[in-house]
Amino acid sequence: MSETVLPVENDIFSEATETRTRRMTLNMGPQHPSTHGVLRVLLELEGETIQNAIPDIGFLHTGIEKQCEALNWQQVVTLTDRVDYLSNLNNNLAYCLSVEKLLQMEIPARAQYFRVMLCELSRISSHLVWLGTHALDIGAMSMFMYCFREREDLLKIFEYFSGQRLMTSYIRIGGLALDAPRGWERIVKKFLETFPSRVEQYEDLLNNNPIWTGRTKGIGPLEVSRMINLGITGPLIRACGLPHDLRKMEPYSGYDKFDFKVCTSTDNDVWGRYQVRMGEFRESLKIIQQAMDGMPGGPVQADAPKVVLPDREKMKTQMEALIYHFKIVTEGFAVPEGEAYVGIESPRGELGYFVVSDGSAKPLRVHMRTPSFGNIQALPELMEGRMIADSIAIMGSLDFVLGDCDR
Amino acid sequence: MLPEEIKAEPLVQALNQFVIGGHKQHGDLTVEVSAANIVPALRLLHDKEQFNRLSTITAIDRYPAEPRFEVVYQIQSMDRNLRLRVKARLHGDNPKIDTVTGIWKGANWYERETFDLFGIVFQNHPNLIRLLMPEGYDGHPLRRDFPTHGNKYSYQNE
Numbered sequence: 001m002s003e004t005v006l007p008v009e010n011d012i013f014s015e016a017t018e019t020r021t022r023r024m025t026l027n028m029g030p031q032h033p034s035t036h037g038v039l040r041v042l043l044e045l046e047g048e049t050i051q052n053a054i055p056d057i058g059f060l061h062t063g064i065e066k067q068c069e070a071l072n073w074q075q076v077v078t079l080t081d082r083v084d085y086l087s088n089l090n091n092n093l094a095y096c097l098s099v100e101k102l103l104q105m106e107i108p109a110r111a112q113y114f115r116v117m118l119c120e121l122s123r124i125s126s127h128l129v130w131l132g133t134h135a136l137d138i139g140a141m142s143m144f145m146y147c148f149r150e151r152e153d154l155l156k157i158f159e160y161f162s163g164q165r166l167m168t169s170y171i172r173i174g175g176l177a178l179d180a181p182r183g184w185e186r187i188v189k190k191f192l193e194t195f196p197s198r199v200e201q202y203e204d205l206l207n208n209n210p211i212w213t214g215r216t217k218g219i220g221p222l223e224v225s226r227m228i229n230l231g232i233t234g235p236l237i238r239a240c241g242l243p244h245d246l247r248k249m250e251p252y253s254g255y256d257k258f259d260f261k262v263c264t265s266t267d268n269d270v271w272g273r274y275q276v277r278m279g280e281f282r283e284s285l286k287i288i289q290q291a292m293d294g295m296p297g298g299p300v301q302a303d304a305p306k307v308v309l310p311d312r313e314k315m316k317t318q319m320e321a322l323i324y325h326f327k328i329v330t331e332g333f334a335v336p337e338g339e340a341y342v343g344i345e346s347p348r349g350e351l352g353y354f355v356v357s358d359g360s361a362k363p364l365r366v367h368m369r370t371p372s373f374g375n376i377q378a379l380p381e382l383m384e385g386r387m388i389a390d391s392i393a394i395m396g397s398l399d400f401v402l403g404d405c406d407r
Numbered sequence: 408m409l410p411e412e413i414k415a416e417p418l419v420q421a422l423n424q425f426v427i428g429g430h431k432q433h434g435d436l437t438v439e440v441s442a443a444n445i446v447p448a449l450r451l452l453h454d455k456e457q458f459n460r461l462s463t464i465t466a467i468d469r470y471p472a473e474p475r476f477e478v479v480y481q482i483q484s485m486d487r488n489l490r491l492r493v494k495a496r497l498h499g500d501n502p503k504i505d506t507v508t509g510i511w512k513g514a515n516w517y518e519r520e521t522f523d524l525f526g527i528v529f530q531n532h533p534n535l536i537r538l539l540m541p542e543g544y545d546g547h548p549l550r551r552d553f554p555t556h557g558n559k560y561s562y563q564n565e
Contacts, residue, residue, distance in 0.1 A: 058539040065524075066548055070555045097471065101433050133476065228459050228485065231513030242485075249488050338432050341481055343462065356467050369463035369481065377516050405541060 023051065028391070030059050034091050035393075036133060037402025041379065043388070053383040055376050060406040062308040068366035072332030074173055076366060082405035083368060089115075089122040089158075090346040092171035095366075097252055098353040099173050101340040103307065111175040111300040112254040117188070117291035118161065118170065119253075120284040124195070125154040125184075126347035127277050131202065134396035135272075138215050143205060151384075153191050160187055174308040175301035185292060186287055192289060195317075199281050205273075216271040220382045220394040224268075230381070231374045234349025235280070236398065239265045239272035246345040255342075260286050270397040276326055280347075303383060307333050332361035346371055348399055368407055372400035413438070418491060421456055422448055429494075437492040445495050446505045449480065453510050458482045458491065461507070464517035466525045469504040470551035476527060480507070489535075503528040524549035 029040040038059035044052040064083060068076045080095045081088040089306075100107065132147030155165040160181055162170035170177050208214045224240040237244050243262040247255045259264055263279030264270035301308045309328055310321035327333075337359040343352035349371030356365040375398050382394050411421050415427050419438060425448040428439035440448045452458040462481035469475050476497040476510040483490050495504060506529040507514045518529040526547035529535055537544060546558050 036564040058537075058541070061539040063548060064555075066555055110437065157467075170495065226512075229512050231461050231511065244485060250490075337469075339435075339437075339492075341435060341462075341490070344489075350462065352462060352478070352481070354465060356465070364469075365465075365467050367479075371517065373520075374463075374513060377513055392417055 022046075026388075028180075030056075036400065037405075038040075039376070039395075039400070039402055039405075041391070041395075043383075043391070045388070048117070048387050048389075050383045050386050050388065053380045053391070054381045057373075057376065057402070059407055060402045062407070064407045065366055065368065068363055070281060070362070071334055072361045074148065074328075074332060076363065077172055078167070078169050080368075081169055082403065083370065083407055084348070084351070084372070084401050085166060087122045087126040088166065088168055088353060089118045089171060090171060090344060092354040093119055093253065094342060094344045094346070094351050094353045095355075096171050096173050097344065098340045098342040098355045100337060101342055102335050102338050102355065102357055103173070103304070103305055105174060105302050105307070107175055107302055108299050109251075109254070109296040110298045111302075112152065113291045113295050114176055114180060114300065115171055115253050116255060117288050118158075118257065120287045120291075121154055121157060121188075121191075123282060123347045124284050125151050125158075127273055127281060128154070130244065130277065130347075130396075131274075132398070134393075135206065135212070137392050137396045139211060140206065140209065143202065144378075146202065146205075146333075150195065153194075157187055157191060160184065174304055175299070179300045188288065188292060192285060192292075193373050195285060196282070201277065203278060214272070215393050216274060217267075217269060218358075219270045219390050220386065220397060221268045222382055223377065226381065227378070230378050232349070232378050233374060234345075234347070234371050235273050235276040236349070236375060236378075238263060238276045240268045241266040246343055246350060252342065260287050264362045270393045273397040273399075334359060334361050343369065348372055348401070349375060370404045370407065372398075372402070372405040373407075376400050376405055418452075418456065418489075422451065425451075435490070435492060435502075437494060439494045439496070441502045442495040442497055445478075445480075445493075446507060446510070449482070449507050450491060450510055452482060452491065452493070457484045457486050458489075460485055461511040461513050461517075464507075464514055464521055466527055466549075468522050468525060468549065470499070472514045473499060476502050476525065478504055478521070478527060497527060501528075502526065502529055505530050508532060508534040523547070526550065 024045045026043040026045055028043055028210045030038040040056040042054040043050050049153045064079050067135055068079055077092055083091050128147040132144040135143035158168050162168040224242060227237055227240060241264050243264050245262040248262055260283045263276045263283060265275045305324045310325050315320040315325050319404040335357040339356040341352055341354045343350045352369035353369055354367040355363055356362040383391050409431060412431050416436060419426055422438060425440045425444045426438050427441055429437050458532050462483050467477040476494040478495045480493040487493045506518055518532055520534055521527050522529060523537045523540050524547055546553055
C-alpha cells in the first residue's frame with residue numbers, strides 16, 4: 001500500500017473563500033416539482049443568492065393557435081379548454097365572448113348567469129389547486145389533501161353540468177351547450193354551505209403557522225410601476241393595493257349586476273398574494289349565491305338559428321330547422337369579417353382572446369393573451385437577490401400554468 | 408385619407424401626425440400607423456395619454472395579400488380604463504419593425520414570440536431568439552403558408 005501525500009498548500013479555507021465569489025449556474029426544472037408543469041429556470045447563483053434567473057418556456061407548446069385556424073368557429077371551444085386546464089370555463093367564456101362580439105349576438109340572461117356562476121366555481125377550483133400546491137411546496141403538506149378534497153366537490157359539479165370533470169366545453173358560442181341538469185341547485189347549495197367553514201379551516205392552519213408566515217412575509221416584493229410596465233395582472237397586481245379587476249373595470253357577461261368587492265392587499269409579497277386569493281374565495285362565494293338567488297328563467301341559447309343548433313323537436317317537424325342543422329354540422333357558420341379583443345379576469349389575471357375573421361367558417365387568427373405568459377416574465381425581477389428557497393415561494397405565488405403559458 | 412368614423416376620436420387627434428388609417432368596430436378603436444413610426448407613436452401614447460400597460464403584441468398574416476403582415480399592439484390605460492389597438496403593416500419580404508421594449512419591458516416576450524412564430528424581426532430587441540419553438544427550428548409555424556401538420560416530420564410523408 002502506497003502512501004498518499006496530501007497537498008498541504010491547498011488549505012480548505014482559501015478554497016472556500018475562492019468559491020464564494022464564483023458564480024454557479026443551476027438548472028431548475030424542466031422537471032422540478034415546484035415549477036407546476038414544465039418550466040425551466042436557469043439560476044445564476046453566488047452562494048445561495050440568486051443573481052439572475054432566466055425562465056425558459058416552450059416545453060408545452062402544442063401549437064393551439066395554429067390548430068384553431070384549421071377548425072371551425074364552434075370547434076375551437078374544445079381547444080380553449082386545453083389552454084389553461086385549471087380554469088377551462090374562463091377560457092371558454094373569453095373565446096365565446098370575443099366571437100359573440102364579432103357576431104354581435106345577444107346572450108339570454110339565464111345563460112349569462114350560469115356563465116358567471118360557473119366561472120366563479122372554476123375560479124375557486126383553480127385557487128384551490130394553487131393553495132394546495134403552493135402550501136405543499138413551502139412545506140405544509142396537509143393543505144394539499146384538504147384543498148383537493150374540496151376541488152373534488154367542484155369537479156363533480158362540473159361533471160353534473162357538462163358531463164366532463166376537466167375539459168368541460170360547456171360554454172359555447174351563442175350560450176351554453178345545454179340547459180342545467182335537474183337538481184343543480186341542490187349540489188351547488190351544498191357546496192356553498194360547506195365551503196365557508198373550509199376556508200376558515202385553511203386560514204386556521206396557515207395564518208398563525210410560524211413556518212408559513214416566515215416563508216411568505218416580505219418575500220418577493222416589486223414596485224407597482226415596474227409591475228405595470230412588465231404587464232403583470234391578476235392577484236399579483238391586486239396584492240400591491242391596485243384594484244385592477246376586469247370584472248369591475250370592463251364588466252362582461254353581466255358582472256355589473258353582481259355585488260362584490262375587489263380584494264386587494266398592501267403587503268406586495270407572497271403573503272399579500274395569499275391574502276388576496278383567500279379573499280377571492282369569499283367574494284366568489286358571494287357571487288355564486290347571488291347568481292343562484294337571481295337565476296332568471298328562459299332559454300340558455302341565443303335566438304340565432306344560423307349559429308345555434310336547433311332544438312331536436314323542432315328539427316323533426318320544421319324544414320328550416322333541419323336545413324340549419326345540416327348547414328351548421330357540415331360547414332359551420334360564417335362570422336362577419338372583422339376583429340375583436342375581449343379580456344376577462346381569469347383566476348390568474350387578464351385572459352384575452354383576439355380573434356380575426358375573414359368572413360369564412362374558420363378563424364383567420366386566434367391569439368390568446370394568457371395571464372401566465374405575462375406573469376412569468378416577472379420572474380427575473382422578483383427573484384433577483386433572493387435565496388434559492390425563496391424562489392419556490394415566489395414561483396408558487398405567481399400561480400402559473402404552463403399549458404396556459406406555452407399554448 | 409382617414410375614415411370619417413374615427414376622425415373625431417380624441418386619441419386619433421392626439422396621434423394625428425402618425426395615424427394613416429384605422430376603424431372602430433364593435434366599440435374597439437384601432438389606429439394604424441406606419442411601421443417606421445411605431446416607436447414614436449407608442450411612446451406618445453405611453454407618455455402623454457397614460458397608456459401605461461401593454462396587453463399583448465401579436466401579428467396577423469394575410470397571405471397571399473400584400474402587405475401580408477399586421478403587427479398588432481393591444482394597449483391599455485389603467486387610469487383612464489381605456490383600450491386601444493395599434494397596428495402596423497409589413498411586407499412579406501424581410502419583415503422588420505422596431506422594438507418597443509424601451510417603452511414597456513413586458514414587450515420582450517411578446518416580440519420574441521411574434522418573431523418565433525411569424526418571422527418578424529424586431530430591431531434593437533435585447534435578446535431576439537426563439538421562445539416557444541426549439542432552437543434551430545426551420546420555419547415560422549403561424550404563417551399561413553406553413554402547413555398545419557408541420558413542414559417536416561409529418562405522418563403524411565410516411
